[in-house]
Amino acid sequence: MANIQSLDPSASPLDYYGWELRRQREAHGLNQGQLGEIIFCTGSLVGQIETTKKIPTREFSERVDAALGTDGVFSRLIGLVLRSQLPTWFQPYAEMEAKAAYISTYQAQLVYGLLQTEEYARAVLATGMPDDLDSLVAARLERQRILEREQPPLAWAILDEAVLHRPIGGSEVMRRQLARLLEFTAHRWMHVQVLPNSAGEYASLDGSFTAMRFEDDPDIIYTEDLISGHMTANPETVRDAARRYARLQAAALSVEDSAALIARVMEERYEDRPPTDERTVAQIQLQR
Numbered sequence: 001m002a003n004i005q006s007l008d009p010s011a012s013p014l015d016y017y018g019w020e021l022r023r024q025r026e027a028h029g030l031n032q033g034q035l036g037e038i039i040f041c042t043g044s045l046v047g048q049i050e051t052t053k054k055i056p057t058r059e060f061s062e063r064v065d066a067a068l069g070t071d072g073v074f075s076r077l078i079g080l081v082l083r084s085q086l087p088t089w090f091q092p093y094a095e096m097e098a099k100a101a102y103i104s105t106y107q108a109q110l111v112y113g114l115l116q117t118e119e120y121a122r123a124v125l126a127t128g129m130p131d132d133l134d135s136l137v138a139a140r141l142e143r144q145r146i147l148e149r150e151q152p153p154l155a156w157a158i159l160d161e162a163v164l165h166r167p168i169g170g171s172e173v174m175r176r177q178l179a180r181l182l183e184f185t186a187h188r189w190m191h192v193q194v195l196p197n198s199a200g201e202y203a204s205l206d207g208s209f210t211a212m213r214f215e216d217d218p219d220i221i222y223t224e225d226l227i228s229g230h231m232t233a234n235p236e237t238v239r240d241a242a243r244r245y246a247r248l249q250a251a252a253l254s255v256e257d258s259a260a261l262i263a264r265v266m267e268e269r270y271e272d273r274p275p276t277d278e279r280t281v282a283q284i285q286l287q288r
Contacts, residue, residue, distance in 0.1 A: 007052065013080040014052050020077070022050045024068050039063035055085060055135040058142070082142040085135040089228040096220055096231065098146055102213035103155040106195075106204055106248050110168070111177060112157045114144050115184070115192070120177040123169030147190060155190045158245075158252050161197045164265045171270045178266040185259040193252040194261050203247040211241050 009019040025035050025046070032050070033043030041060065048054035061074035086094055097103065105112050110124060121140045122133065130136050146152055159181075167174055184190045195202065210222045218233040221241045232238075253261060 013077065013084045014055065017056060017074070017077050017081050018050045018052045020073070021046070021056075021064065024064075024070055024073075025050075028068055035064075035067065038067045055132065055138065056081060057138060058082075079142060079145075082135075082139045085132070085139045093222050093229055093231060094143055096212055096214075096222075097143065099214060099217075100153045100212040101215050103153050103210065104158075104245055105156070105210040106158045106160075106208055106245065107163060108160045108204075108208045109163065109166070111159065111163055111181070113140055114147060114155065115157060115181060115190075116140065116144075117173070117177050117180050119169055119173045123173060152189045156193070156249075157190070158193045158195055158248050160195050161261070164194065164262060165269065167270075172272070175266055175270040175272065178262050178270065181262050182259055182266075185255065191255050192258060192262075193249065193255060194258040195248060195252045196261065199251045202251050203244040209241060209244075211238070211245060 007015050007019045009016040025032070028035075030038075031043070032046040036043040036046050039060065040063070045054060045060075049056050049060070056074070056078060058075070058078050061078040064070065064074045065072050083091060083094055103114075110116075111120060113121070116124070118137060118141060122137050125136045125140065126133055147155070164178065168177070181192055184192050207223065212220045212222065214220075218235075219238045220231050220233050221237050222229060222231050224230070252258070
């Protein structure tokens with residue numbers, strides 16, 4: 001068992017969170033079980049978070065702030081904690097994404113991370129067989145909070161039609177995921193377009209990419225390979241990506257037509273149909 005006394009609060013956001021949680025709890029004269037009762041969890045969970053054995057959630061953090069009167073300290077810390085759980089190579093991108101004023105992305109294989117439901121994200125992230133899947137899912141959902149800001153980035157996502165047909169997590173998960181995409185049809189800041197199969201060959205057949213624009217910093221282009229992600233502010237690469245994206249937008253369906261296609265795929269491919277067993281099929285055949 002890790003000893004809380006040995007935690008170095010400067011070692012990581014998670015260590016600081018655990019160290020500060022214990023400090024605040026003890027300052028209020030509470031043991032772990034008593035705090036757990038107040039915030040509707042077990043004392044064991046409180047202890048595991050204090051010793052960095054468990055990753056706190058945003059809900060846990062908000063309850064601690066309310067219980068201990070800490071003026072939002074833990075609600076502010078949780079963002080840093082969850083971001084620190086992202087793969088090391090991905091953290092620089094997440095930091096830039098959170099600062100971007102404008103995001104434009106083309107996704108050839110999967111729904112864009114900021115648009116994923118929890119179940120879809122879990123199915124995608126599970127393919128990497130991570131040690132702590134829950135933490136990765138929580139970190140991905142935390143990224144999505146930038147869309148809830150009073151002034152979120154203007155974002156544009158183009159999805160290849162193949163993304164709609166790839167049954168990540170099964171039919172129920174996909175039905176909810178496509179319904180989530182439809183929620184953005186009339187969204188002020190996030191726009192979703194679909195590049196239809198009928199487009200044939202098109203710009204960026206060789207892969208997905210994301211462009212980010214900032215108020216004061218140079219534009220950045222982000223791509224991923226099998227192992228890691230790559231960011232560049234090279235002006236020539238930025239210009240090439242802008243040209244590619246313009247061609248993708250020209251070939252993609254409008255936002256309204258994209259929504260119609262998403263709804264059609266959701267109904268035709270992922271409709272909630274009652275299961276039909278072999279005996280039912282046989283009965284139907286006999287009645288003909």
